[in-house]
Amino acid sequence: MSARGGNEQGSRWRWMRGLRARLALSISVILVVALATAFIATYRGTGTEVRNQIDEDLRTDAIAFDQSLPVLDVRPRALAQKAETYLQDQTSFGATTRLYIVRIRGGGTVSNLPELNPAEGNPGVERDIAGPRRESDEARALRTAHIGFSTVRVNDEPLRLYFIAVERGGRPVAEIGVGEWAAAVGRAQSGVARTFVFAGTVTLVAAIVLGFAFASRLSRPLRRMASTAAEVTAGDLSQRISSTGPRDEVRVLADAFDRMLDRLENAFERQRGFVADASHELRTPLTVIRGQLEVLARQTAVTPADVRHVDEVVRTEVLRMERLVDDLLLLARADEGELVRPHSLDLAPFVTELFDALTLTADRAFELGELPQGRLLADEDRVAQVLRNLARNAVEHTGPGGLVRLTVRVLDRTQVEFAIEDDGPGIPPEQRDRVFDRFHRTDSARARRTGGAGLGLAIARAIVEAHGGTIAAGSSPEGGARVAFTLPGFRAASKRAGKEPARS
Ligand SMILES: Nc1ncnc2c1ncn2[C@@H]1O[C@H](COP(=O)(O)OP(=O)(O)O)[C@@H](O)[C@H]1O
Ligand SMILES: [Mg+2]
Structure with a gap:
């Protein structure tokens, strides 16, 4: 019983090993590998591109900021005033997530982050009555960042910073920094991932379905061949595949199979005829012998002449049979290929x-x-x-x-x-x-x-x-x-x- 259960289990999973399943599976594996490669390339490419875009924007912003500062009057007071005006203009265009800071040599800082801007009242800091003035992480990052590009993590969010030195008359008078939350990179990348997961799933399902259908079409003559072969017995060689598909390898195989069946059917037919003829030829002398013996048995007074006659006839017929059997044996040996x-x-x-x-x-x-x-x-x-x-x-x-x-x-x-x-x-x-x-x-x-x-x-x-x-x-x-x-x-x-x- 357990064996039977095992067999059922076997047949239930046999289709998995079939041509169709294997082809569909291969297509899927190839597709998954191709999609994964394309995904990784696109994901990384998108990240790099968005990051470059951010850097470019930061640089442009920093340069624009630099150009807005006075060229001749480089007293800290004048610089701070100009910087404040610029930042006000900037913010009035709309809420911006961008952070700006100007670190003026010998004159404090100007920033759109209120706690870094001591020139104005700083309610954020005042509300923080509990202890000594506590600086936020982004404030510290802006205050301490070095010249050039850098990325710092603030509250687990990446913040991209760019700082340039402001020089007037060959002397550094201040440093301008611009910061941008780099969350856009992650957003762009997860957008790419979502698109890929959706398109990938659709493509994969389509590939499996189409692959299975295609393989079905391809292997139909093969399955027909298998069932024809199963139906063919020595008794019935009349089955044919009669493939009508395009002249591909499968069709060639099907045609060869049909031709083989033709030859087999022919050979079996000849063999059957041969056996029938041989039996018939052996039967004729046997009938004669029996007839003679019956005649002899019916006779009441059998003379030596009668016996001699019967003996002669029976001998002749037995000789015929012997010759025939010898001939048949010889032909059988010829068929086996060991005749000469x-x-x-x-x-x-x-x-x-x-x-x-x-x-x-x-x-x-x-x-x-x-x-x-x-x-x-x-x-x-x-x-x-x-x-x-x-x-x-x-x-x-x-x-x-x-x-x-x-x-x-x-x-x-x-x-x-x-x-x-x-x-x-x-x-x-x-x-x-x-x-x-x-x-x-x-x-x-x-x-x-x-x-x-x-x-x-x-x-x-x-x-x-x-x-x-x-x-x-x-x-x-x-x-x-x-x-x-x-x-x-x-x-x-x-x-x-x-x-x-x-x-x-
Ligand atoms: N020399 C011949 N002249 C005419 N017919 C022949 C000759 N040899 C063979 N045949 C024909 O070929 C047939 C097959 O010959 P064979 O195989 O020797 O069988 P069998 O001699 O037993 O009849 C013969 O039955 C006969 O019809
Ligand atoms: Mg002859």
Whole structure:
């Protein structure tokens, strides 16, 4: 039970490992990394830009302030007066968060921060009755800051300061400072962050959805292929994917899959036909044997002649079956690819010997052409079997005295062609390919009781092809059949002054 639970758990999460999920996930990861990089760059850039802007403003302000102060009358009193006027103008433009201070040499300070401005009443300080006059943090920062830019933290808020020295006649007479709360930097940056979080979330969700949809589209033929493959059984090979998408890699795969199914279906079909034919061929002799035995069993007085007759018929049929089973075994071995064991043989004596034996089998006009001299790399027994099959066919399709001709010639130095010709009825052109199929017999041959089960040429082809050669049927000059096959692996005898026509 726990195993079953585990399986359910497994299948529930399997889609996670699917192509779609992986693609969507990859897109998301890439996107997150890209967004994060862009965010960091923008966040920092915004900070720097706003800070630069503030510095620029502070500098402009400080210079403007400097220019508003008198040039000739540099007594502290005059400076303080001018500074106060300037600050009043500044503040009257509207409430400003900017802090100003003028530290006059030998003349105190002027500032828009009231507690630093002793020239006017300072209610802020007066209200602070509890102890000695306490200075606020920003007041101290303004009073003590050095020339140039600086940033100080006041109540945990960054305050940006800029101080310049005011010189008159080459002598420093005062220092002007301008301060600005740098909160704008943080505000700008959090604005950037908010935009990024919003846009990023939207983009990410869109990317996941689109990525998943895109991957779905992409992998649909793959999933169809998988389900087709699952439906295919030895019994039903008719399923096809029939992909109609664009000609991409997936389509190529789907088409290849379909073609493979075509070939498989074909092979299974042939195999089924082969088994059916083989069974049928084995059944015929069995029926004959049973019939004979039944006849014998029904007879009350069995004579020795009856027994002899039955014995003869049964023997013939058993022989037929033996031949058939041998042929089937041979074809099975051919299918497994271990049919021939070639070795070098002397061609002319081999053919002569075989031919002499053939002439004894039937009353025909046997002819043997001139033989090339040399050695052939082939399986002697198997090649002899092919030649005997072809000769037997020629004999079967000719009458007494009919022509059966064997010729052997060299084709292109390393190939020899063997041909058996007769002057029988021949093989109709449309049958010339199919006669090599297993159990294939032409109608006229089928009508006769002679001949085999239609395996002779199939075996011949299997043996020839196992040697790397080819076999084909045609017509002889006499209008009969001509079946010829080629074998590679021939080497002409070099030294012997030959019977080869070219040299003699
Ligand atoms: N020499 C030939 N002349 C005419 N037909 C032939 C010849 N050889 C073969 N055939 C045809 O090819 C068929 C297949 O031959 P084969 O495979 O040897 O089977 P089988 O001899 O058992 O019929 C034969 O049934 C016959 O129709
Ligand atoms: Mg035959």
